[in-house]
Amino acid sequence: MLDARSLSPRLPVLQLLIDGQGVDPVEGGFLPVVNPATGEKVCDVPSATAADVDRAVKAARRAFESGPWSRMSARERGKLIRKLADLLWQRREEFALVESLNNGKTFRDAVRGDVAPGAGTLAYFADWADKIHGEVLPVDGPFHTYVLKEPVGVVGLIVPWNYPTCILCWKLGPALAAGCTVVVKPSEMTPLTAMKLGALALEAGFPPGVLNVVTGYGDPAGEALARHPDVDKISFTGSGRTARRLMQASAGSNLKKLTLELGGKSPQVIFSDADLERAVEACFWGIFGNKGETCNAGSRVLVQEGIYDDFVGKLAERARKLRVGDPLDPSTEMGAQVSQKQLDTILGYVESGRQQGAKLLAGGERDTESIKAKGYFMRPTIFGDVKPDMKIAQEEIFGPVLSCLRFRDDAHALELANGTLYGLAASLWTRDVAKAHALARKVKSGVVWINCFNEFDDAAPFGGYKESGWGRDLSHHALEGYLQCKAVWTRLPTDT
Template identity: 40%
Template sequence: MPDTMTMSHAAARVEALIGQLLGGKMGSYIAGEIIPGTGAALTLTNPADGKALLSFADAGASVVEQAMQAARGGQRAWMAQTAAARGRAMNEIARLVRAHAEALAELEMLSAGKPIRDTRGEVAKVAEMFEYYAGWADKLHGEVIPVPSSHLNYTRPEPLGIVVQITPWNAPIFTAGWQIAPAICAGNAVVLKPSELTPLTSLVLGKLCEMAEDVPNGLVSILAGAGPTTGAAAVAHPDTRLVVFVGSAEAGAQIAAAAARNIVPSVLELGGKSANIVFADADIERALIGAQAAIFGGAGQSCVAGSRLLVDRRIHAQFVERLAAAAAKIPFGLPSDPATQIGPINNRRQFEKIGAMVEAATQSGALLATGGGCPNALQSSGGYFYAPTILADVARDALIAREEVFGPVLAVLPFEDEADAVALANDTPYGLAGAVWTQDPGRAHRVAGAVRAGTFWINGYKTINVASPFGGFGRSGFGRSSGREALSAYTQIKSVWVETAANPAAPFGYVG
């Protein structure tokens, strides 16, 4: 920990938690040790006050090589165990996560700026992820195929080997668990690089994985480093067999291209501009609450955020008025306060991007119904707080209606009828999520079938579970990162042919 900085209360608490959870060292977690980086200094900042928490050195290519060497041995040792033993070990990881839940939640709150009420829930979901995939560990099996010959033909699902995973800053521990659990369930080793802005809880999760009995060192490594250096080295490494990326479409395209040059497949979970559709016959009170949860939960820093609200023109004006009044009442403030529902934006760059997009929208004619900028009461904090913001009268071709903001900013657009709502919902290159609010069951299912999105809710929003497949259409990426479907991405199928005939035909060759 740097002693040249003025130590804030948050920095002091982070230092104490790192001492408790990581032995007081900062670096990459590899084979049971914290390995210092070799590159430029990176500084973590507290989103709630803009002050430095700690600095560490970018891992770099040499540390990536150490992680890969450890992963090779860890993966071999992991697959030497029975599937049942691997399942028991994964349940033990879940137990360790629960045992350290409060410390993990606090560390996530301090470093990522997420409200403590959210981080506690997300840590609990990480434990559920390992428990869910623990149950799959001894149920991955092939099948016998009735081929039209005298052969016994059967298939074997086999692990890929070493999987590189790159996770974002908006939900660090949640996305780390979301990716690690299915990968090791299928028998792979993981080299995970979290965002350089939020590596701390991922490092702890990596350590907890290998603290579990029968989990070999090297099975889960966590790289503390930047994307263009450490991440690029991991993606390009010759031992990498799959690249999984969660983040922006722009970065995802670059990573997928780099993986392809290495003849390696990728799974991409990218951004979204999800449409939340409200018909005039909806339960308006429920729809009002749902619209707030869809965009303002997590301060809008969610890939599935319902950032486009499409409202039946017959109720549009009244709905916007009521929504703006309700949004202004949402508890907003320090993430350490259990009452806080909206905390700060994670980093200054994103905070400034949000402000620039809102300003451009209002200059182009959008009406600011509520919010915009940092609330007066929090301007002296130095934190990256952005008030819940609703923009009405948004043109359909406006940038704010087409591109992801990744903040608590809602663009409201009216529609004329069902066909217009579907057309407007699909008028985007993204396809991650969407929702419809209506009391007409026929319409609900028609719209669910017509909107191009990987996840769709009817009379609800943002419910996800590890048992259900999750992923996008179009510019939102490809592949699925949860449910049974995720396991197919982490396995490769081998076809085995056994000749069973007593005197099989010899279509070629002679006996010498």
């Protein structure tokens, strides 16, 4: 892996992207972007208001209704999406460096787990663009009846800070393949790669107004996008609290469609007959990968009683050796949390675990050694003897904190696995594949991995049950969320 410390970041043009042009915000406000590894400001980006969002939505509407995009064939649109995918792949290290500086994740994670997969997702949906089709229906009577699949229109993409490039591409790919136009509102903490991707789309040849980027805070920018009467759909990844506000905004405006990919408290269930070496590795990276800032992080490990002490002991030993440090150093395994606020939230949950009687086996404190003193670094943390009603077993922490629970038998494991408000992902580890598949049907989760964890493919849908959200990202299931059906009836002449 390239030593990114020798590279100089290429920051985006620090303007809003509206109708193919870089523009300053109407009210001239800006917000700081901070490097989580140092606590120092990287740059200032525009802080959009409702007036800026309105300009972007109007540009997207013009592009959708009457611009070149609306007249372009599906195959031509697919070629543009493919060009964007190719450009992102070619510049993956350039994007990853900016992502690492902006988010705090290691450069390695930014390349392999964020930017490169994002390029792959765009390429996947580029191939879908000319394969969207309707159907002819065998109805009764003298009618020719068929169904059209049409784009929903103008879409707002509200993107989180944990995988800024990858998740943007999860949403952008199907939206563009369907023929929609978009307004992107990245997280105010990690806006830089979205801004760069907007410029890359223009370089790829996208017409003005198809892809617009407005940076700013959730309120007012995100709120204005959600309440705008000319936005037809919002696709959002983030917290349940914000999702509820989006639902209210949709109901209070034009009943816009929503795709909501929300939080998780994903269990990894380790049965006594599991391949323990592989399971330890998967559980370890399932929570400490990307600093634990992953919606489907395996933040609960449920271990059968007979192997609990040995298994959890191996996890704790491994956690104590994890290299936390400079995200650009190739030897670093875990970087900095995204912000001081997020670090404080994590530390608050650690204190809650202590107070409620969980046994701290590793970590549990901020990492302040040498260069880490000013950054937002957390030691990888493992709690044992966690009870299912503890906060650290029920609530999403979004950090490198693992809760380990014991279970007796299959029924008890299933009860614990389903025992939270969430249902995003789960993993079952056992050599009894028949049992695993039987349990997979009973786990209330949108994704179930058997003897593996955190496996993704663009062809497989991702999304949750219960309070983990509505709708799906990835696969043709995501594409359907950006389309609507129209039935067309024609009475045929009956005289022959």
